[in-house]
Amino acid sequence: MNLRSIVPWLAGSLLMAGALGGAVADESDAPQRDYQVPLPEAPAGEATFQPPAEADIPDTPYGDMVRLGRDLFLDTQRLRDEYVFNDQNCSNCHLDAGRLANSAPMWASVGMYPAYRGKNDKVNTMAERIQGCFTYSMNGIPPEYGSEPLVALQTYFHWLATGAPINESLPGRGYPGLEEPAQAPDRGRGAELFAERCAICHGDGGQGQTVGERQVFPPLWGDGAYNWGAGMHRVNTAANFIKANMPLGQPYSLSDQQAWDLAAFINGHERPQDPRRRTLKSVDETDRIFHQHMGYYGDTVDGHRLGDHDDYGENPGAE
Ligand code: HEC
Ligand code: HEC
Numbered sequence: 001m002n003l004r005s006i007v008p009w010l011a012g013s014l015l016m017a018g019a020l021g022g023a024v025a026d027e028s029d030a031p032q033r034d035y036q037v038p039l040p041e042a043p044a045g046e047a048t049f050q051p052p053a054e055a056d057i058p059d060t061p062y063g064d065m066v067r068l069g070r071d072l073f074l075d076t077q078r079l080r081d082e083y084v085f086n087d088q089n090c091s092n093c094h095l096d097a098g099r100l101a102n103s104a105p106m107w108a109s110v111g112m113y114p115a116y117r118g119k120n121d122k123v124n125t126m127a128e129r130i131q132g133c134f135t136y137s138m139n140g141i142p143p144e145y146g147s148e149p150l151v152a153l154q155t156y157f158h159w160l161a162t163g164a165p166i167n168e169s170l171p172g173r174g175y176p177g178l179e180e181p182a183q184a185p186d187r188g189r190g191a192e193l194f195a196e197r198c199a200i201c202h203g204d205g206g207q208g209q210t211v212g213e214r215q216v217f218p219p220l221w222g223d224g225a226y227n228w229g230a231g232m233h234r235v236n237t238a239a240n241f242i243k244a245n246m247p248l249g250q251p252y253s254l255s256d257q258q259a260w261d262l263a264a265f266i267n268g269h270e271r272p273q274d275p276r277r278r279t280l281k282s283v284d285e286t287d288r289i290f291h292q293h294m295g296y297y298g299d300t301v302d303g304h305r306l307g308d309h310d311d312y313g314e315n316p317g318a319e
Pocket of ligand 1: 038039073076088089090091092093094104105108109110112129130133134137138153173174175226230231232237
């Protein structure tokens, strides 16, 4: 994909959306399904829904499962080397334990599944949506249906949504969409801003920071980061997230253009290979089938073709 101008990029995506259906359907060795398509835009307006307070988690076996789900969401590293193979926790991208509006909160999500998703042409359950974030955002292996982590996470999200309507998109869902930038996103401007506003926490090399064993600021690229299949690697999704959530504690302090430039800078770096590449012939094929959106996968940046490697981070693969 080319980032020089965003308009051909968008036009290309639309064209490919049609081509894609055919490409996937005709494939005898059909690639893994794409769970990481952008969420539909949430309705405008102030997020008014309030999830229940932690203190209200009941002291029952049900409550124990809610607490386990909360704990796994905040400290997903407990599942390291089994289901998680990078340095992330769910709450890195779903802030305040999945409670914060405009940070893809779980209370706004749970009532929207099962949902039909055109990209994989089937009805997806909440469990499948969670599994998608394990595969890509956590560079992991998804917990099996009925496994304790999956049940616990789902129970926690369901509890957070106590009193929320079902099948009704609520304001505050997802990350709020930005307008197209006035100027094409620029990695150079992004690099300067990153040094000024972000490196203090995420490190000069985007490597994040740990205190002892504990990761306190997540890495944004490299082996510890989300992989090339994750929603956050799309420049538009990262720009939306950044505008509403970063720098931490100063939401909406960046201009839209700054958020776009930062997203381009961050996502113009290497990260673990897209796991769907394992079942496809080449980077070109992976790019053609799964990367017709605003991302740098398969693009040459500073003389290096991004994603052209066999580095899956620490993930050993399914078998
Ligand atoms: C690196 C960032 C990142 C991490 C870590 C992450 N996610 Fe996500 N998650 C996303 C993005 C991006 C989306 C899609 C948002 C969009 O497209 O607008 C998403 C969407 C979701 C959704 C659907 C939201 C909705 O409203 O439909 C669920 C559920 C979810 N994630 C659960 C999880 C769980 C559980 C974990 C931990 C196992 C996790 N995520 C870890 C970035 C992340
Ligand atoms: C004060 C420290 C701090 C600063 C400054 C900061 N961040 Fe973060 N950032 C965090 C923390 C902490 C998280 C994880 C959120 C959580 O766990 O609550 C995070 C999460 C993220 C994520 C989620 C993706 C992932 O892989 O986990 C992105 C992207 C990000 N920050 C980008 C930025 C950008 C861009 C800037 C500069 C504009 C910035 N951050 C400035 C602390 C910071």
